[in-house]
Amino acid sequence: MTAKRILIVGSAAIPLIHFRGEFIKSLIKAGYEVYAGAPEMSEEISEELQKIGAVPLSYALQRTGLNPLKDIKSILGLKTLMRNHKIDLVFSYTIKPVIYSSIAARMLKIPAVSLITGLGFTFSASSTKAKMLQRITEVLYRFGIRKNKIIIFQNPDDRDLFLNRHIISQNQNTAIVDGSGVSLHNYPYRVNENSTKRIxxxxxxxxxxxxxxxxxxxxxxxxxxxxxxxxxxxxxxxxxxxxxxxxxxxxxxxxxxxxxxxxxxxxxxxxxxxxxxxxxxxxxxxxxxxxxxxxxxxxxxxxxxxxxxxxxxxxxxxxxxxxxxxxxxxxxxxxxxxxxxxxxxxxxxxxxxxxxxxxxxxxxxxxxxxxxxxxxx
Missing domain, CATH: 3.40.50.2000 (Glycogen Phosphorylase B;)
Structure with a gap:
């Protein structure tokens, strides 16, 4: 059976190794052919991704702010990557990659999965500007992920907010996974015997x-x-x-x-x-x-x-x-x-x-x- 080609889409290249590296390895072990996409993919990160078995891909993304022309360019760039590499499944995380890759995948009728890794500054601040950005972000989310196969949250509060604000519907398939995980091997336990005042x-x-x-x-x-x-x-x-x-x-x-x-x-x-x-x-x-x-x-x-x-x-x-x-x-x-x-x-x-x-x-x-x-x- 041909391996399913999955495209992982993030907003920065370095986290693909530092935060998603173990996930990529697990996908490959499970039989997936993994493509990893991020803006400004350096040669060093590309080599690191290749070492663990992934195919590095770069696309254009303006990480902050809203610029319709640049945002459309990001969507079309992702669509081109998906079509050229015959992607079977899209997995995205962080706000812009989730929205834009979901739209691109829908245009090609490719199933998409979104991981909501928190709501960030826009939903934490209370300024007038932040509230305006919240409304814009909600509209973009609502349009972007409405046809996604699964929306995965890292805590129930975020899922409740998406439901209460009608960003997603009650009928959409959702799941909760406890964060991105931590490597117990890379962060081994140490016994703390400190009983001094120098805490x-x-x-x-x-x-x-x-x-x-x-x-x-x-x-x-x-x-x-x-x-x-x-x-x-x-x-x-x-x-x-x-x-x-x-x-x-x-x-x-x-x-x-x-x-x-x-x-x-x-x-x-x-x-x-x-x-x-x-x-x-x-x-x-x-x-x-x-x-x-x-x-x-x-x-x-x-x-x-x-x-x-x-x-x-x-x-x-x-x-x-x-x-x-x-x-x-x-x-x-x-x-x-x-x-x-x-x-x-x-x-x-x-x-x-x-x-x-x-x-x-x-x-x-x-x-x-x-x-x-x-x-x-």
Whole structure:
């Protein structure tokens, strides 16, 4: 039997290796012929994709903003790729690739599957501009994915929003898969025996307010007065969004020894191994944050918010603490509790690893995804 040709469409090339690499390998092992499409495909990433058995493809995409001419060019470019490579099935993720590849696939009568990996900044912000973008995005989603074979969500809240706002209908085939998964092999468990007052908290995120970065900094400033030995580390890339944390602010907190700001890092796992507690006080519309999954796998207590995508990673008081979003007092108290009771860090870390093993192992996630794809005729 001829292998089914699947085209995976993303908005950037590097995540095809870093975040979808294991999925691509699993698809090939399951008998699929995999084509991987992204804009600005570098020679290095192309070679990496070829090494794991995929065929790299590049297409034009303006990642941000709406430009009708460029957006139509993206749709037609994807349509050409699908037709030239005789694609049998399309699998897309992130907003623009989901919408545009779904339209292109429908034009060719190719079955399409969409993975909704969270709703992002547009559905997190409350400004007039953000609300206007929400409406435009809803219209585009509604038109783009209405004929898709399956729409896969990473948390039930996102599916409910799509249904309540009539982006999808009750009759459409949907599924929920617990995030993108984490490689337990690449993020092995380590026992944390730290019972000292030098507790290290770490936040890894895009440096925007919606990720709770400013709340983490304010909590650190409060706690430093009572726990001078504690450390508060921030790892992340400065951002261009209006809600970005200013680099001068980060440097000021760093210079006053309130936080340790590392900037973007290639060795995040190594930084996590040197830390005790992972903190992400996000109110961004996450799918399921990959950074939390990595911390779970390593065996770290998690402090995060009772918001879509984040709440699924916590059994409150067992592997960490769920706090209300935008509540710096609750965040401060959760962190204070672990500073005052460091003996809780080890059992909470063990509970995190158990949760990662039972629910978020990338092999479990990929198996579920492939079962859904295999069922498509």
């Amino acid at each position: 290290v908290f770490v936040l890894v995120a895009r440096l925007i307010k919606e990720k709770g970065v400013d709340l983490f900094m304010d909590a650190a400033e409060t706690l430093k007065t009572s726990f001078p030995e504690a450390e508060f580390h921030i790892i992340g890339q400065p951002d261009l969004l209006p809600s970005a944390i200013k680099l001068e602010t980060l440097q000021d907190f760093h210079n006053r020894s309130i936080i340790v700001y590392h900037g973007p890092q290639d060795n995040v796992p190594e930084m996590l191994y040197k830390s005790d507690v992972f903190v992400l006080p996000s109110y961004y519309r996450e799918g399921i944050p990959r950074s939390i999954l990595e911390a779970l796998s390593i065996g770290m207590p998690i402090i995060t918010t009772d918001t879509p995508g984040c709440r699924q990673t916590i059994v409150d008081n067992e592997n960490g603490y769920l706090i209300a979003p935008k509540d710096v007092s609750a965040l401060t108290e959760a962190m204070r509790n672990l500073l005052e009771h460091p003996e809780q860090i080890k059992p909470m870390g063990i509970a995190s690893r158990v949760l990662a093993t039972e629910k978020y192992d990338v092999n479990i996630i990929n198996r579920k995804l492939i079962e859904l794809l295999d069922a498509i005729e």
